[in-house]
Structures are given as C-alpha cells and as structure tokens.
Amino acid sequence: MTEQIKTSARGKGLAPAAGSGHEVLVSDEDRERAAERVRAAVGEGRLELGELDGRLSGVYRARTLGELTAAVHGLPEPTPRGRLVVDRAPTSKGALGLFGGFRRAGEWVVPPRFTAWSMWGGGRVDLTEARFAAQETEIRAVALWGATGIVVPDDIDVDVRGFGLFGLVGRRGARRSGRPGAPRVVVRAFALFGAVITKPKGE
Structure with missing residues (x-):
C-alpha cells in the first residue's frame, strides 16, 4: 500500500521532501544572515576583499538552502553574543x-x-x-x-x-x-x- 502511494505521488509530479533539507527555499532573513557571515569573514581576513562580491552574489542568488550553504562554504558559523540587555552602568552617555x-x-x-x-x-x-x-x-x-x-x-x-x-x-x-x-x-x-x-x- 505504501509503495502504491509513493508511485501515485510520482505519477502526479510530486516528490517526497528531501531528507537533508537542502531543497528548502530560503527566506530573506536566511540570506541576510549568510551575507553577514561573508562580510565578517572579509573583516577577519578569512576571505580576500576581491572575493566579497562573488560570495555575496552567490548568497543573494541562492534559492535553496543547498545553494546558500555552497555560497558560505568554509566560513565559520556565527556565535551568539549571549545576554544583550544587562544590569550594568552605562559606559558613557x-x-x-x-x-x-x-x-x-x-x-x-x-x-x-x-x-x-x-x-x-x-x-x-x-x-x-x-x-x-x-x-x-x-x-x-x-x-x-x-x-x-x-x-x-x-x-x-x-x-x-x-x-x-x-x-x-x-x-x-x-x-x-x-x-x-x-x-x-x-x-x-x-x-x-x-x-x-x-x-x-x-x-
């Protein structure tokens, strides 16, 4: 029965969801986060300045998570800064x-x-x-x-x-x-x- 359902879905042009998630469509927020990783890598010296435009073009062209992952290949994931609102005296006004x-x-x-x-x-x-x-x-x-x-x-x-x-x-x-x-x-x-x-x- 399960095999019949799968066959029927293929016949209608439907495909099962990709297990890796790489075919999931990206959002504008996904692209902005990836662009920040690229800019940060240039600022840290991980990428040459000449690579910036090419990498960013790949980020903003990306339609799926797989394409977005390829655009930021080799770059470290951003680390969270922890608690941002603190109970401490301001440094300056x-x-x-x-x-x-x-x-x-x-x-x-x-x-x-x-x-x-x-x-x-x-x-x-x-x-x-x-x-x-x-x-x-x-x-x-x-x-x-x-x-x-x-x-x-x-x-x-x-x-x-x-x-x-x-x-x-x-x-x-x-x-x-x-x-x-x-x-x-x-x-x-x-x-x-x-x-x-x-x-x-x-x-």
Missing part, C-alpha cells in the same frame, strides 16, 4: 566630535539614551559587541558639517528616523533581527551639510 573625532566600540554598555554630536568632525558608534542597559535604546545623532557612522549587528532590531538638510541620513542598517526579545534601537538622526550613516556590520 554621549560623544562629541568637534574639529576631531570620537569612537565607541568594543564591549561597552549603551545607556537608554545616547547622544552623538559631530561638528566639523566625525565619529563612529559601533554596536557590534555592545550590551544595552535597557530593552529599548534611543540614539540621537546630529551631524553639522560632520559625519557619524553607526554600525549595527544582526541580532538587534533597528529603526532609523530623521532627515538631512543638505545632508544625508543613511538607513542601510535598519532591520528586524527576527530574534525573539531582541533589544530595539531607535536612531533619531539629523544631518546639516553632513551625514549620519547607519549600516550593517562588515560594510
């Missing part, structure tokens, strides 16, 4: 780049409200290894004849709001992580003859 620059990076603790000013200067707010003092964080970024870059990892939710007056507010880092309970970061940006760029890790 703000940053100022005035005729100079600033940088916040590493495993620092971001306060519920963080303000970054770039005035005739520049700065970088890197959340790649950051922890957060609250479940929702607001980053206010103002660039006056300056520029601020905000780097976001793929395990937090990011909402970018704001505008540029003869300036630019870049929103490439805006995303939903898809991770239940992920911290949420709202970037409120204003750029006057300057730029506030929010971008994913690795760009």
